[in-house]
Amino acid sequence: MRAIDYERPTTLEAAIAVYSSGGTSARYIAGGTTLYDLMKLGVEKPTHLIDITSITNLERIETEGDVLRFGSMALMSDVAETVTVRTEYPLLSESLLKAASQQLRNMATVGGNLLQRTRCPYFRAGQGVYPCNKRQPGSGCAAIGGMDRGQAILGASDACNAVSPGDWPVALTALDATVEIMGTRGHRSFPLAELYRLPEETPQTEHSLDGGDIITAITIPKTAAGRASTYHKIRDRESFAFALASAAVAIEIEEAVVRDVRIALGGVATMPWRARQAESVIVGRTLTRELAVEAGRAAFQDARPGRHNRFKIDLGVQVVADALMIAAGRNVR
Incomplete structure (x- = not known):
């Protein structure tokens, strides 16, 4: 058994402060459907869990005005069944409804869904079972030249060809979505396309977030x-x-x-x-x-x-x- 500290701050500022004090082994948790999975696999080994479910207003779904805006804590199932989303932007609803199971969609958040990690079987095998540059940088990639049926054919590098697993991020990419972030640098936003990084020579670095950053919302410009x-x-x-x-x-x-x-x-x-x-x-x-x-x-x-x-x-x-x-x-x- 490993000891894990657990805290449940009620503001973004408090959550970021707790993360900063916890160091690189701290992790935020919301729905938990990805983090718990990775902990069971031994990919993630946090010593400090920061539960952000008590922070208010992160679950809001807004459909008025020129943009759709989804708080990062909004549940996948709730966004998928929102009338405006279902009727005016069916690709968003379908991408959520075709993901996971109903039970998971009732727990998983649309913000957390953006940060899923690959389902590459080599990455998800036990530590040291196969070489994997995502788990152990510099160890190699067993999928390259191996059993690669499920691997990527676009954006791969000589270091990694693991597929990005999400459905929701693909739909958001088509609609030029933007992510809003809160972190040690304050509030900022940037196109969702800039959140993700190609593997190149550092496949262990999958996104452009700073340590302690929290995705607070996703916005999508309305389009005909x-x-x-x-x-x-x-x-x-x-x-x-x-x-x-x-x-x-x-x-x-x-x-x-x-x-x-x-x-x-x-x-x-x-x-x-x-x-x-x-x-x-x-x-x-x-x-x-x-x-x-x-x-x-x-x-x-x-x-x-x-x-x-x-x-x-x-x-x-x-x-x-x-x-x-x-x-x-x-x-x-």
């Missing part, structure tokens, strides 16, 4: 493309499984011409992946199935498959094409 949107996910089984390939698509079509389109990919990359090359194929043209497939191919033109995951290219192309056609079918003006 939101209603005509979808999150399309292909997985090994119908429920409670991570994506082999997924696509978040939002599209605006006027007089049969695509005026705006946003495409992001999941299950195939080391971070939520914006497919801007695919977007450029479509804008200004009339969408057909053939054009949708062309866009899908553009999304994967830089793919670098390994020994066992080449199928993700063909699968991903069809997932993008299907998502585009589903979203286009919801374009009602």
Whole structure:
């Protein structure tokens, strides 16, 4: 047994102060659905847990005005079932409802969901079982040249090809979301796309947060493309499984011409992946199935498959094409 200190501050300032006193072994806890899992695996070994569930106003869901704003402590299930989200931004609702199980969605928070760690089996094996640069920097990566069926084909490096696991971050990436942060540097905000880092030579550093930072909210600019949107996910089984390939698509079509389109990919990359090359194929043209497939191919033109995951290219192309056609079918003006 390892001793773990536990505190439950009631303000952001107090939580950050406790974190600072706890050092690098301190961890925040909210829903706990990711942290407890990592603790059981021996990936995380905190000596100081800081429960932030008593901090008020972090659970608010706001849908009025020019943006959607979700407090980081809002539950996945609550956001997914919010009427405005479900009807005006279906890709957001679908990305949450296709993630995890109902029990987990009733506990997990939308802020914590942004910081999930990979489900790479080598990373999640016991300490020292396989070389893994995320768990032990400099030890190597057993997935490279090994069994890599579930690994990334976009954004990988010679040090790591672990897939980013989330669904919700992919949908947010498609809609140009912003994260609000509170930390030792005070309040700040930046695009969600800047939260995540490519593995390059330091795969153990997965995001751009400072030690002690707390994600306080997620904001999304409202867009006409939101209603005509979808999150399309292909997985090994119908429920409670991570994506082999997924696509978040939002599209605006006027007089049969695509005026705006946003495409992001999941299950195939080391971070939520914006497919801007695919977007450029479509804008200004009339969408057909053939054009949708062309866009899908553009999304994967830089793919670098390994020994066992080449199928993700063909699968991903069809997932993008299907998502585009589903979203286009919801374009009602």
